[in-house]
Amino acid sequence: MTGLPFGEWLSQNQLDIIFRVQQHFLLSIYCVGLAALVGLTIALLTYRYVTLPNISIAVIAILFTIPSVAMFGFVFSLTGNALLTLIPVVVMYGLLPITRNAIVGLQAADPAVIDAAKGMGVGSFRMLWQIRFPIAWPVILAGLRVSTQLTIGILAIAAYVTDFGLGIFGFNALNNLGSVNTGNQALACVIFVAAVALFFDAVFVLVRRFTTPRGVRV
Structure with a gap:
């Protein structure tokens, strides 16, 4: 079946698209913020030790390998609540790069610099x-x-x-393959998820430029 031209479909569904872009955007901020809080806490508690960092990263990496669809289904069967399923699961998948990089970064200081600072009485x-x-x-x-x-x-x-975010367009397209406008829904999911990702990536480029100390810029 053929549906509306993509531009016309966007025009007819623009309010729903804007609403779901906002949902996706805000949920991304909340989940990354929580993942940063948890990941940095783990890094701060473990980076000084020999084995704890490796154990922490290994556990998080094992969790990361679990298929996300299975994890969403499992957690939802326990909570029965969309948000109580979505946020913990997404935060869990966001932990690995934050925790690993934070531990590596905190351990990267030159021992000679650390010894010199200790000699100067730095706490x-x-x-x-x-x-x-x-x-x-x-x-x-x-x-x-x-x-x-x-x-x-x-x-x-x-x-x-859950019925949150832009993924609902992709899910509806898969759930109704062959129906009218499923191609438009799938394309909207791809385009707007990519747009949100590119926006955040641009923000990180700017943050890196303006917050990285000049002496440690690559």
């Missing part, structure tokens, strides 16, 4: 904030950037169990 908090964190920031930011792209994509898959 643990100042050591972290003034030495380790500025050195680690570009690496941490790269992890956040990758996590954001993952989050935007996983949120689209969340339409399997």
